[in-house]
Amino acid sequence: MDDRPAREDEQDDGEEMDVLEEDDMALLDPQPLDMVLAEEALQDEDDGEYEEYEDQDSDQSEESEGDGTGEMYDTTLPSRHVYLGETEELRGRTVQEENDCVSLPLLQHVSLMNLVLVPTQTLPLSISQSVQVSMLRSVILKDGTFGIVHSKPTQDGRPGLAKYGTTAEIYEYQEEDYSQTMSIKAKGRQRFKVISTHREITGLVMQTER
Numbered sequence: 001m002d003d004r005p006a007r008e009d010e011q012d013d014g015e016e017m018d019v020l021e022e023d024d025m026a027l028l029d030p031q032p033l034d035m036v037l038a039e040e041a042l043q044d045e046d047d048g049e050y051e052e053y054e055d056q057d058s059d060q061s062e063e064s065e066g067d068g069t070g071e072m073y074d075t076t077l078p079s080r081h082v083y084l085g086e087t088e089e090l091r092g093r094t095v096q097e098e099n100d101c102v103s104l105p106l107l108q109h110v111s112l113m114n115l116v117l118v119p120t121q122t123l124p125l126s127i128s129q130s131v132q133v134s135m136l137r138s139v140i141l142k143d144g145t146f147g148i149v150h151s152k153p154t155q156d157g158r159p160g161l162a163k164y165g166t167t168a169e170i171y172e173y174q175e176e177d178y179s180q181t182m183s184i185k186a187k188g189r190q191r192f193k194v195i196s197t198h199r200e201i202t203g204l205v206m207q208t209e210r
Helices: 004-028 030-066 130-141
Strands: 102-105 122-127 145-153 159-176 181-199 205-209
Touching: 102 130, 102 145, 122 130, 130 145, 130 159, 130 181, 145 181
Parallel strands: none
Antiparallel strands: 102 205, 122 181, 145 159, 159 181, 181 205
16 A cells, blocks of 8 residues: 555644744743843843932932032131130230249149140130139239240159240130139240249249249
């Protein structure tokens, strides 16, 4: 018998299977492509959200810079020592003649240890010890001038004074009655040489200078 038609039928079946397989592949192939496109779409969406966030952030920064609501820091505050509160101003200035011998009260305080005051330097200070507050009151009523001498503890524990110092002139002050505290702003004026020192009955140290 001739089996040729049967082979043709088998061949046709094979072609149909090939067609089906190709159709199945055609249906399966787009899926990875769709996934890639979906990932790209998500990435584009994320990029768009990030760009929008950057635009909002830049707009807010521009608004904060341009609206003028930010507080400007006054750079002169530290030099004016406004933390001492409202102070009264003293007028006038005392200048000692060269080679004159004068007696001035010497201000000795823990905060002044190892301090070297130079002319034109500002000295802000708050004092609460009664003897020193009394001395500053007397200085303010007189000419506002006292002496600052560099001191440091010696081997026996007593403060050792240097041979040279600087006059300090009070130009602003404030006295608080409730705390018995005197706050001053003084300025270094003239250098001097210490000739001798002595302690008065009140406990105040006086120096003779030239």
